[in-house]
Amino acid sequence: MKSGKYKFSLIPFGDIANTHQMILQDHQRYMAMAITQASIALEKNEVPVGAIIVHDDMVIGKGHNQVETLKDATAHAEMIALTAAMEHRNQKYLQGCTIYVTLEPCPMCAGALVWSKIDRIVFGAMDAKAGGCGSLFNISANKQLNHQIEIIQGVLEEDAKWLLKQFFAEKRN
Numbered sequence: 001m002k003s004g005k006y007k008f009s010l011i012p013f014g015d016i017a018n019t020h021q022m023i024l025q026d027h028q029r030y031m032a033m034a035i036t037q038a039s040i041a042l043e044k045n046e047v048p049v050g051a052i053i054v055h056d057d058m059v060i061g062k063g064h065n066q067v068e069t070l071k072d073a074t075a076h077a078e079m080i081a082l083t084a085a086m087e088h089r090n091q092k093y094l095q096g097c098t099i100y101v102t103l104e105p106c107p108m109c110a111g112a113l114v115w116s117k118i119d120r121i122v123f124g125a126m127d128a129k130a131g132g133c134g135s136l137f138n139i140s141a142n143k144q145l146n147h148q149i150e151i152i153q154g155v156l157e158e159d160a161k162w163l164l165k166q167f168f169a170e171k172r173n
């Protein structure tokens with residue numbers, strides 16, 4: 001699996017460390033936007049998952065889970081963000097783009113992301129029960145498909161998990 005958390009503190013060289021620090025800050029900044037999207041879902045009593053798609057340092061698509069609102073089992077945050085980004089670019093492919101999503105994409109979304117030819121998936125929390133990017137399946141790295149996606153995981157993981165815990169705690173009460 002082509003993934004792993006960044007370990008910037010281990011890089012001793014000033015310039016390289018600064019470059020990596022900037023990348024980490026960018027990842028966190030965009031993930032914070034994805035978390036804002038997830039909070040919108042939580043307010044609507046949806047499973048709190050949010051996504052942002054970035055191209056050339058610009059947000060070109062965003063989405064939050066709307067399965068209940070739209071009565072559509074496929075209305076995951078990533079699917080909504082993908083459609084928005086493709087509409088924005090007026091293109092069916094998203095080469096050069098990165099999706100930031102608070103939870104590991106499911107098999108459907110991982111498949112859709114492969115179809116989109118997106119460069120990179122940055123996600124927060126892993127989804128051991130339904131993840132399609134390394135947990136249950138590893139669709140994003142499957143060499144039998146015609147596109148593989150770079151994975152970076154664990155960015156603002158605790159924030160993403162906290163929202164999910166809030167949601168499931170409320171459901172139980």
Ligand SMILES: [Zn+2]
Nearest residue numbers: 076105106109
């Ligand atoms: Zn999904």
